[in-house]
Amino acid sequence: MTDRSATIDRLKELLGERLSTGTSVRELHGRDEAYSTPSLPDAVAFPETTEEVSKIVSICAEAGCPVVPYGVGTSLEGHIVPVRGGVSIDTSRMNRVLEVHEADLDAVVEPGVTRTQLNDALRATGLMFTVDPGANATLGGMAATRASGTNAVRYGTMRETVLALEVVLPDGTVIETGTRARKSSAGYDLTHLFVGSEGTLGIITRLTVRLHGIPERIAAATAAFPSVEAAVDTVILAIQSGLPLARIELLDEVMMRGMALYNPDLGLPEAPHLFLEFHGSSAGVDEQVESFRAIAEDMGAADFSWATRTEERNRLWEARHNAYYACKALRPGCVALVTDVCVPISALAACIAETKEAIAESGLLAPLVGHVGDGNFHLSILIEPGNAEELARAKALAHRLNRLALAFGGTVTGEHGVGSGKKIYMEEEHGPAWALMRTLKQAIDPQGIMNPGKIV
Missing domain, CATH: 3.30.43.10 (Uridine Diphospho-n-acetylenolpyruvylglucosamine Reductase, domain 2)
Known part of the structure; x- marks a missing residue:
């Protein structure tokens, strides 16, 4: 000491x-x-x-x-x-938007800038930062965890969004990786070595991020389905049909029951739902909407609701972003063990079906919500605080979900990251590549001082 x-x-x-x-x-x-x-x-x-x-x-x-x-x-x-x-x-005091290059569609920011702060700074430019994990996270943290979110199906995750970084290495050396150019063949891709490294290799102190133009028209929609399988099949067919959906969120019937308790003004039935958003020209959005409606109706969808006004869309997505609190409304006073997985889109329906069986067998409440356009979904497993037996069942359910994802050719985390919670699955998911991760960690951080106990 x-x-x-x-x-x-x-x-x-x-x-x-x-x-x-x-x-x-x-x-x-x-x-x-x-x-x-x-x-x-x-x-x-x-x-x-x-x-x-x-x-x-x-x-x-x-x-x-x-x-x-x-x-x-x-x-x-x-x-x-x-x-x-x-x-x-x-890094909360390192929160300046340093540069906005409107012509190049990029911005340079410090790591403590939050996603809403950046979008506020972009308001007069006609540009937007698109990675939206739900929480008003910092961009440094989002890069470190390779964050994703509701817009990822169209605009990509932090992996696609980060162009360049400034990083402080474990000995205090400051390096810069990448440039503002949109592509490069010059050497190892160090930028994306640090994106997703969760602070185990260095501390991000500056980021250059990709921006997108705000579309001419944005329309949001909700649709109720007779089953989760029907909703997932609709998503798969819509993607295979080439519909350029900006957001596709699945909420199962348990999640919608929580929504009804927490957001009674939404007035949506307690059935599996898709929340969607369409971006493009006015004519293009109309065409997307009609194409999706036709596919969804063939799958038994009903109760379509459309929102084109900004305040209506914001109300819908605010409700989605408050899903964690809607979950907790199902069991007041509970805590939630939250986990996520991601599988190939073709395996999504089967994986969710087996997940629902596992939830039923556990005897626990576990609402399901997911960014299903890219095969990612989440469980919030509700447990009584201090109840060791329920916690053990919740951990067993989460473990079963992780093993299901791997069995379907997926990953144990699509966006939450590894941290200490999912480190035990790294060797099973990555095989010999996990040993290479350890080698990289030891080479860059030989003392093991950078966020020890995480990933490797």
């Missing part, structure tokens, strides 16, 4: 009041939104520049002190929990 205390003293000299050892601040940075065991950092640093991040990491590296990056704490697999203590580096 002597070395750790000396390290904190040195950081205090560097940052002054922007280094906190207060219990309440440490507790805030000792957990995320997952059902994971909290673990407090020894201190929390609030840098304002890349130079300060570099100095913080250099000081920690000299003492072998762990370093854990922190955005706003919205991760779901224990990513930002400092399981070995150390220093939590909170």
Whole structure:
């Protein structure tokens, strides 16, 4: 502890009041939104520049002190929990939109900029940032976890969105990866090595991200289906038909019951639903809508509802983004163990069918919602706080879902990331490639100080 205390003293000299050892601040940075065991950092640093991040990491590296990056704490697999203590580096003060290049459709931002903050800054440009994981996460955190969301089926995830990065390495060295050019054949793709690395290889201090033009017309819709299978089959056929849907969200009948409790003004029946959004020209959107309606009606869909006004669309998607709270309305006072998987689109219906069987056998409430346009879906498994038996059943259900996803040729996480929660599946999913990940980790971070206990 002597070395750790000396390290904190040195950081205090560097940052002054922007280094906190207060219990309440440490507790805030000792957990995320997952059902994971909290673990407090020894201190929390609030840098304002890349130079300060570099100095913080250099000081920690000299003492072998762990370093854990922190955005706003919205991760779901224990990513930002400092399981070995150390220093939590909170990037919330590095929150400037540095450059917007309208002609090139890109922006340069600091890691503490949130997705809504960037879109507010873009309001007068006719451009938009499209990755929408639901939470108002920071772009640094979204890049670190390779975030996805409701728009990914059309616009892609952070993997497709990040063009270049500035990163502080585990010894304090600052590097830049990538450029603002849209493609390059110059060397290893280091940018996308750090996208999804969850703070285990370095700390992102600047990002260049791709933007898109706001479409001429946007229309949202909801449709009720007789079964989850019918809804999923509709999605598969719509995609195979080439419909350029911007958003396709599945909510099962249990989720819709929670929606009715939490959002009674929505007035939607308690049946499996698709929430959709169409982008394009006025004529193009009309054509997409009619094509989708024809496909859906063939699958038994009913109760179509359309929204073209901005406030109507925002109300619909706000309800979708509040799905976590709608889940909890099904069992007041509960907590949720949240998990996600992703499978090839052709396997989606079968995987969800087996998932529903597993939920029934578990005896637990577990609403299902998913970005099904890319084969990704989530469960929120509701349990009584402090009930060890229910927690064990919830973990067994989540484990069964992860194994199902792998059996269908998928992945144990489509967007939540690995953190500490899904590390146990890495070897099964990746095989010998996981050993290569360990080799990369050891080469870049030989002391193992960068967010230890995660991924590898």
